[in-house]
Amino acid sequence: MQSLDFSIAFLLMLVMVVLFAAHTFTGLKKSERELSGFQQKRLSVMLLDGLLKRKAGSGMGLALFDSKKRHVQENRLTASIENSFPEGEFKLSGLKAECDNGQFEYVPRKEGKECEVLSRLAYVNGKKCLLKARFCD
Amino acid sequence: MQNGIYYLTEASLSLLLMSSFLIMVQPQQENQAEKISDLYITQCLHDVLKARFIERNPSITEMETDFRRLFPGKSGFVEVNNARVFIGKPGKQAISASAVYYSLYGKSTLKVLVYKE
Secondary structure, eight states: OHHHHHHHHHHHHHHHHHHHHHHHHHHHHHHHHHHHHHHHHHHHHHHHHHHHHOOTTSTTOOOTTOTTOOOOOHHHHHHHHHHHSOBTTBOEEEEEEEETTEEEESOOOOOOSSEEEEEEEEEETTEEEEEEEEEEO | OHHHHHHHHHHHHHHHHHHHHHHHHHHHHHHHHHHHHHHHHHHHHHHHHHHHHHHTOOOHHHHHHHHHHHSTTOOEEEEETTEEEEESOOOSSEEEEEEEEEETTEEEEEEEEEEOO
16 A cells, blocks of 8 residues: 555656656757847847947948048948858848938848847948848848 | 655655746846847947937937937937937836037036837
8 A cells, every 4th residue: 555655656756757857848948049049139239339339440440430430431341341240150131321321231141031130320431320230040 | 655745745845946946047048138138229329329429419309310210119208408309108117328418518418218118
């Protein structure tokens, strides 16, 4: 009788452990996905901010948010963005500047399934622009 | 019989403990994601303020235009020297940023606030 009770308790315990393990496993899988998405967003936010803080004459010659309003060649700007966000490594699928004097597409890449657009204000060639960076999966 | 109850109680307690650990871990990840969104919003608010410094013009109209471009569909307000312009309806949680601009004509206090919800 005692051994039967013990067996029932053991079985119940086993069922609970299996259920808990399954829950933890699916939960971890879910959080792993969320974390990678979160890490990707953190990277995108940080890199975009770093890109905006660069000044003309330093490093790769970006004039975004350049208070001195120096003239920067468009091709140098594109090259800087390409260097900062190499294709394949980062999910930057496009970078468009909507400026007072027109729209400029600096990194025209392929469209993705799930995209997130981060917008920042920037000065390109002395013109105020809304910089739209599109990150796609 | 007593042994069975003892093991069952012990297993239940362990399960409760492990569950509580799991519950404690999950909100942290949510908080981290929220922190990044808050950081991004703060960066955008700083952009609105920085633009006024770059153009050397603490104009409330320009601030409102920049706000609407950076936060389409979001509500909040822009403020220059206690003159406030509201955009949209007030929400629940908010993030704000402020700066003081000094020029030959005096001091200007700039403030920008965005509602998260």
